[in-house]
Amino acid sequence: ARQQWQSTAASLKETLINQPPTRTTQLDSGMRVASEDTGAPTATVGLWIDAGSRCETDKNNGVAHFMEHMAFKGTAKRSQTDLELEIENMGAHLNAYTSREQTVFYAKCLSQDVPKAIEILSDIIQNSKLGESEIERERGVILREMQEVETNLQEVVFDHLHAVAYQGTPLGRTILGPTENIKSITRNDLVDYVRTHYGPPRFVLAGAGGVDHAQLVDLADKHFGKMKGPIYDEIPPVLVPCRYTGSEIRVRDDSIPLAHVALAVEGAGWTSADNIPLMVANTLMGAWDRSQGGGVNNATNLARASAEDGLCHSYQSFNTCYKDTGLWGVYFVSDPMQIADMIWNIQQEWMKLCTSVTEKEVNRAKNILKTNMLLQLDGTTAICEDIGRQMLCYDRRIPLHELEARID
Numbered sequence: 098a099r100q101q102w103q104s105t106a107a108s109l110k111e112t113l114i115n116q117p118p119t120r121t122t123q124l125d126s127g128m129r130v131a132s133e134d135t136g137a138p139t140a141t142v143g144l145w146i147d148a149g150s151r152c153e154t155d156k157n158n159g160v161a162h163f164m165e166h167m168a169f170k171g172t173a174k175r176s177q178t179d180l181e182l183e184i185e186n187m188g189a190h191l192n193a194y195t196s197r198e199q200t201v202f203y204a205k206c207l208s209q210d211v212p213k214a215i216e217i218l219s220d221i222i223q224n225s226k227l228g229e230s231e232i233e234r235e236r237g238v239i240l241r242e243m244q245e246v247e248t249n250l251q252e253v254v255f256d257h258l259h260a261v262a263y264q265g266t267p268l269g270r271t272i273l274g275p276t277e278n279i280k281s282i283t284r285n286d287l288v289d290y291v292r293t294h295y296g297p298p299r300f301v302l303a304g305a306g307g308v309d310h311a312q313l314v315d316l317a318d319k320h321f322g323k324m325k326g327p328i329y330d331e332i333p334p335v336l337v338p339c340r341y342t343g344s345e346i347r348v349r350d351d352s353i354p355l356a357h358v359a360l361a362v363e364g365a366g367w368t369s370a371d372n373i374p375l376m377v378a379n380t381l382m383g384a385w386d387r388s389q390g391g392g393v394n395n396a397t398n399l400a401r402a403s404a405e406d407g408l409c410h411s412y413q414s415f416n417t418c419y420k421d422t423g424l425w426g427v428y429f430v431s432d433p434m435q436i437a438d439m440i441w442n443i444q445q446e447w448m449k450l451c452t453s454v455t456e457k458e459v460n461r462a463k464n465i466l467k468t469n470m471l472l473q474l475d476g477t478t479a480i481c482e483d484i485g486r487q488m489l490c491y492d493r494r495i496p497l498h499e500l501e502a503r504i505d
């Protein structure tokens with residue numbers, strides 16, 4: 098049996114080393130191009146922009162997400178209908194999302210359609226019409242989206258967590274922004290945001306699947322090479338440090354039968370030396386929900402206690418990273434009478450991590466973490482996402498074998 102495990106470990110190392118390399122190029126404009134060619138018949142290409150709700154002010158909070166919505170509403174040469182038909186006829190999928198530090202536009206398509214997909218991405222980012230009637234229509238869409246988010250209690254809890262942990266700083270604001278901002282954002286607000294934060298030095302064109310790196314570089318130069326950068330091309334703005342504040346918020350609603358709770362401490366930024374140890378610690382805490390059952394056979398102490406003592410309906414540990422800070426903790430859903438017991442057990446587990454965690458438990462967590470990292474890179478979209486995010490966070494993509502070595 099030991100020989101079998103050794104051969105499995107050896108084949109894992111070979112697999113990690115033999116992963117296709119990530120090729121990177123920086124254009125004269127400052128734009129970066131990064132890709133991994135897996136030879137697949139499909140590809141995902143996208144633009145990762147180093148700007149999100151953290152770049153906003155109290156006055157224009159919500160403008161980054163509003164701009165993401167407006168990108169699909171027609172350009173100077175394509176109406177919204179033309180754009181939708183073109184994507185459908187290619188059999189492609191076009192999507193976008195906004196986070197606190199990044200805005201992303203990406204397309205999944207057949208590998209031969211990559212040039213067309215990049216041309217469309219370039220068009221919607223540089224030439225969006227931002228028509229007044231479309232802006233008014235989109236206000237209603239975003240306000241309805243806000244109502245939907247308010248029914249997702251996990252998202253509500255994490256917004257509250259950011260609001261108190263980073264109170265008075267840009268990370269404390271929500272991504273969608275307050276209702277009054279959505280109702281008052283103007284075309285000029287959108288144009289100003291794009292002029293200030295969209296530009297080649299803040300762009301990463303990422304590709305994965307059936308992509309040719311040299312072709313991507315040529316396409317990036319062709320479609321984005323003449324784009325003017327933000328007004329401070331030479332000196333990028335200094336990020337306002339987001340001060341962490343230990344605090345709490347309780348929102349009582351007796352119409353909700355269960356308690357949704359997030360308990361967190363300040364974590365580490367993407368580039369911190371503590372990031373990998375916190376990822377291992379996060380895995381040690383684990384996750385559990387009632388559908389798993391398990392009892393004494395659960396891998397983590399907290400999962401065993403949750404199952405045997407009925408402490409909660411579910412819990413999951415989290416490690417949310419930003420450039421210079423992060424949040425590390427546990428989110429759980431429990432009966433109101435079990436909150437104190439669950440929090441006590443979480444704090445007990447945190448103390449065990451400091452004092453009595455065993456080598457065996459740490460090794461198991463390392464293996465689970467490595468497995469999860471590989472599972473998360475399943476498919477061209479997941480790989481492209483990983484490339485784009487890492488290029489913005491680290492200015493390179495860390496090879497899997499290096500990540501494995503750092504975890505070990």
